């Protein structure tokens with residue numbers, strides 16, 4: 001790996017290469033999900049586990065927000081929290097994810113309790129929250145950059161799932177529609193921040209490592225789902241067990 005100072009454009013290219021190699025769009029569970037190869041119980045397991053990620057996103061954003069030094073930066077980041085928590089009148093992402101859980105046939109209270117999620121989900125999501133809390137502000141911002149790649153996977157997932165599961169309807173997947181505009185807005189801001197502030201070799205290397213870490217957070221959640229619900233199918237004690245189809 002070269003350890004030269006990259007131009008901002010080269011840094012962006014290096015970040016995008018990490019996404020091309022490591023983003024969870026390359027995971028076999030994602031393919032099975034959008035190709036219609038999963039049973040309803042397996043899709044339920046995905047929705048139930050992914051809820052924990054959704055629920056912790058504003059928690060990690062609140063810890064990041066607290067460290068931003070200016071009103072302008074805080075205003076920008078605050079929007080992310082509102083997107084997920086809602087404003088008391090319009091539902092936010094957490095509430096919309098619960099509609100998805102309900103839409104795939106599970107009681108949303110089972111997602112909210114988090115009692116039945118996989119240990120991999122809990123460890124990976126908690127590691128993300130702790131990373132953002134404990135690392136530099138620059139690394140924390142950089143770890144959100146997987147969102148550069150999410151519009152593509154979301155478009156793939158939504159069209160694939162609507163095409164391939166007759167029991168999934170458009171309103172079930174409504175969670176994802178606002179993400180297609182929120183994610184580019186958020187990641188454009190984070191990318192500009194990172195390109196402006198990663199002005200030394202060590203900072204650039206830390207930024208690249210932060211994005212690799214975050215790809216691992218997403219990847220290991222799908223690994224957990226695959227191991228428990230696809231093959232070999234070892235569901236950890238206490239975790240969600242799909243009803244027999």
Ligand SMILES: O=C(O)c1cc(C(=O)O)c2c(n1)C(=O)C(=O)c1cc(C(=O)O)[nH]c1-2
Nearest residue numbers: 057093143144145146147150153154179218
């Ligand atoms: O559907 C997806 O594949 C996907 C991926 C990601 C991501 O790349 O972290 C996020 C989301 N969705 C998402 O809905 C979301 O709100 C979100 C927030 C963040 C973040 O790191 O701050 N990532 C993501």
